[in-house]
Amino acid sequence: MLLSGGLDSATVLAIARDQGYTCHALSFDYGQRHRAELTAAQRVATDLGAITHRVAHLDIAAWGGFSGSALIDPIDVPKDRDSQQMTAQIPVTYVPARNTIFLSYALALAEISGASDIFIGVNAVDYSGYPDCRPGYIAAFEAMANLATKAAVQLPSPAPLRIQAPLIDLGKTQIIQRGLELGVDYALTHSCYDPSPDVLHPLGCQPCGRCDACLLRMRAFAELDLADPLLG
Amino acid sequence: MLLSGGLDSATVLAIARDQGYTCHALSFDYGQRHRAELTAAQRVATDLGAITHRVAHLDIAAWGGFSGSALIDPIDVPKDRDSQQMTAQIPVTYVPARNTIFLSYALALAEISGASDIFIGVNAVDYSGYPDCRPGYIAAFEAMANLATKAAVQLPSPAPLRIQAPLIDLGKTQIIQRGLELGVDYALTHSCYDPSPDVLHPLGCQPCGRCDACLLRMRAFAELDLADPLLG
Numbered sequence: 001m002l003l004s005g006g007l008d009s010a011t012v013l014a015i016a017r018d019q020g021y022t023c024h025a026l027s028f029d030y031g032q033r034h035r036a037e038l039t040a041a042q043r044v045a046t047d048l049g050a051i052t053h054r055v056a057h058l059d060i061a062a063w064g065g066f067s068g069s070a071l072i073d074p075i076d077v078p079k080d081r082d083s084q085q086m087t088a089q090i091p092v093t094y095v096p097a098r099n100t101i102f103l104s105y106a107l108a109l110a111e112i113s114g115a116s117d118i119f120i121g122v123n124a125v126d127y128s129g130y131p132d133c134r135p136g137y138i139a140a141f142e143a144m145a146n147l148a149t150k151a152a153v154q155l156p157s158p159a160p161l162r163i164q165a166p167l168i169d170l171g172k173t174q175i176i177q178r179g180l181e182l183g184v185d186y187a188l189t190h191s192c193y194d195p196s197p198d199v200l201h202p203l204g205c206q207p208c209g210r211c212d213a214c215l216l217r218m219r220a221f222a223e224l225d226l227a228d229p230l231l232g
Numbered sequence: 233m234l235l236s237g238g239l240d241s242a243t244v245l246a247i248a249r250d251q252g253y254t255c256h257a258l259s260f261d262y263g264q265r266h267r268a269e270l271t272a273a274q275r276v277a278t279d280l281g282a283i284t285h286r287v288a289h290l291d292i293a294a295w296g297g298f299s300g301s302a303l304i305d306p307i308d309v310p311k312d313r314d315s316q317q318m319t320a321q322i323p324v325t326y327v328p329a330r331n332t333i334f335l336s337y338a339l340a341l342a343e344i345s346g347a348s349d350i351f352i353g354v355n356a357v358d359y360s361g362y363p364d365c366r367p368g369y370i371a372a373f374e375a376m377a378n379l380a381t382k383a384a385v386q387l388p389s390p391a392p393l394r395i396q397a398p399l400i401d402l403g404k405t406q407i408i409q410r411g412l413e414l415g416v417d418y419a420l421t422h423s424c425y426d427p428s429p430d431v432l433h434p435l436g437c438q439p440c441g442r443c444d445a446c447l448l449r450m451r452a453f454a455e456l457d458l459a460d461p462l463l464g
Contacts, residue, residue, distance in 0.1 A: 059289045060340060097340035100380050104336040108292060108329035132380045140376035147369040148332050 001119035002102050003027050003050070005040030006191045007217055008121035008167055011179035013048045015166050016119050018182050024113055025050035026106055030058040030098070036203040040190035043202075047188055056105055077194040079210040083219075086212050087129055099132035103141055103163070110161060111149045118145075123167035123175060125216060138165050172220035180224075187229035191217055207231060233351035234334050235259050235282070237272030238423045239449055240353035240399055243411035245280045247398050248351050250414050256345055257282035258338055262290040262330075268435040272422035275434075279420055288337055309426040311442040315451075318444050319361055331364035335373055335395070342393060343381045350377075355399035355407060357448060370397050404452035412456075419461035423449055439463060 001016060003009045003025040016023050027041040038055060045053035078085075099120070106118045122133040131137065142163040146152055151159040167175050179186065192207035192214050207214050209231050221228040233248060235241045235257040248255050259273040270287060277285035310317075331352070338350045354365035363369065374395040378384055383391040399407055411418065424439035424446050439446050441463050453460040 057291045060337060094382065096343040097336060097381060100339055100376070101333070101336040104329060104333040105292060107332055111328040131382060131385045134379065137376070137379040140372070140379050144332070144369070144372035144376045147366065147372050148364045149329060150326065150363060153363045 001025055001050075002106055002121065003041045003045060003053070004121070005037040005042075005044055005189060006121070006213075007172075007179070007186060007189050008123055008175060009041075010044045010048065010184050010186070010189050011175050011182075012119050012121040012166060013044065013050060014179055014182040014184045016117075016164070017049055021117065021119075023050045023119075024109060024115065025053040026102075026109055027053065027055045028058055028102060028105070029055055030060060030095075034190075034192070034195055034205070036190045036192075036195060036205045039203050040188060043188045047185060054109070058101070060101070077208075077211045079194075079208070081212060081215070086216075094130055097132070099130075099137075100141070103145075107145050107148060107161075111151065115161075116159070117162045117164050119164045119166070121167055122165050123170050123172075125172050135165075135168055138163050138168070172216050173223045176217075176220050176224060176226075185229075189230070191230075233257055233282075234338055234353065235273045235277060235285070236353070237269040237274075237276055237421060238353070238445075239404075239411070239418060239421050240355055240407060241273075242276045242280065242416050242418070242421050243407050243414075244351050244353040244398060245276065245282060246411055246414040246416045248349075248396075249281055253349065253351075255282045255351075256341060256347065257285040258334075258341055259285065259287045260290055260334060260337070261287055262292060262327075266422075266424070266427055266437070268422045268424075268427060268437045271435050272420060275420045279417060286341070290333070292333070309440075309443045311426075311440070313444060313447070318448075326362055329364070331362075331369075332373070335377075339377050339380065339393075343383065347393075348391070349394045349396050351396045351398070353399055354397050355402050355404075357404055367397075367400055370395050370400070404448050405455045408449075408452050408456060408458075417461075421462070423462075 001013060001023055003013060004027065013023060013025065025041070025045040027038055029038060042053060103118065103120065110118055122138065145161050145163065146158065151161060176186070190203055193211040194208045195205035196208065197204065198206040207230050209218065214231065218228050218231055233245060233255055235245060236259065245255060245257065257273070257277040259270055261270060274285060335350065335352065342350055354370065377393050377395065378390065383393060408418070422435055425443040426440045427437035428440065429436065430438040439462050441450065446463065450460050450463055
């Protein structure tokens, strides 16, 4: 399963474990400006019982393959937006072909480990803005993946691989509700697109509380009459 | 376009250039045992007029993501096989999910460079053995790619991306014939799965002349009453 260290993928890990899956977590160091998410991914993987956690290093940003994203280049991250502003266009935090590359690595890992399922935390909040978070995209990746590997030509019949996106119809509030039922400790996660350094914080930084990622969390916790443990 | 430095992708580059495309070449350092192909890719890119040539470094082999392939692990490469033996099963040189990962990187590069087409050198010889070289796989990747990027949600209408596999119905003899018509210098390419070191050779090694890759080339050149320039 793809594990970013954020709220969504932490919840997906808890759901997969609850369903009885043995989970191999896969994170990516792709030159993202905020490295705290890799630390968060490690904490989440350990806390929620992934049996392995790998970090793949991609040099694609170094040759411009991911350029133009605020997650990598020094572009201002939008702040203080309402939900309508957030979904009006493809966010500046969009990274070209990122989910396709991440899922392709997961496909290689699934093949060598004999996994039957790949889990990804895309959800209804994302797919309004990111083309590679939409249900049709996930279905098309699954169709392609089922033609791509040895399992696809296995005799007497191919072994199907499923791309599971258990959050795909859920909003942020429902995701948090489901995660809390399953015991997810959201204090271990990291979502902020623009954190400030803080040597006293376990992740080495404090979330800004004003970017889309922070606001989506805060508003969802507030709807549940809870405070976001990261933003108190 | 994906450029391995082998005979097939060199021919594809010549075809794309002949069709008037401006070509960006993309090669991969994925821990393959024989690095000569990266040198060959550079020579081919320069000789056939690619305007850029990038080498992406993948650490996936380091964490076992590509394990079990004779191209990476010290597994014996089969020698002296006839064509029936070569196609009886998935070759030991198969690398899990490799083309999916390579095409995903190409998709990112296409998106940032505004490319309309991705070229890949899969062909009829390959797709008998490699699941990710079959026409149905290429079509499924194209369908997925057309849902994956900003271009897919561009208004008023999406900009289509094509995955072009101009060799897909050709055998090795026809490929060489087409390449020679277009002036490809096959002495610059590298195909061998098991070369020996040779400091006097421009690629630093000599092809073995006995693995499937060498034999497919030699037999195809022989059908054209020619000697393979690599094997004299």
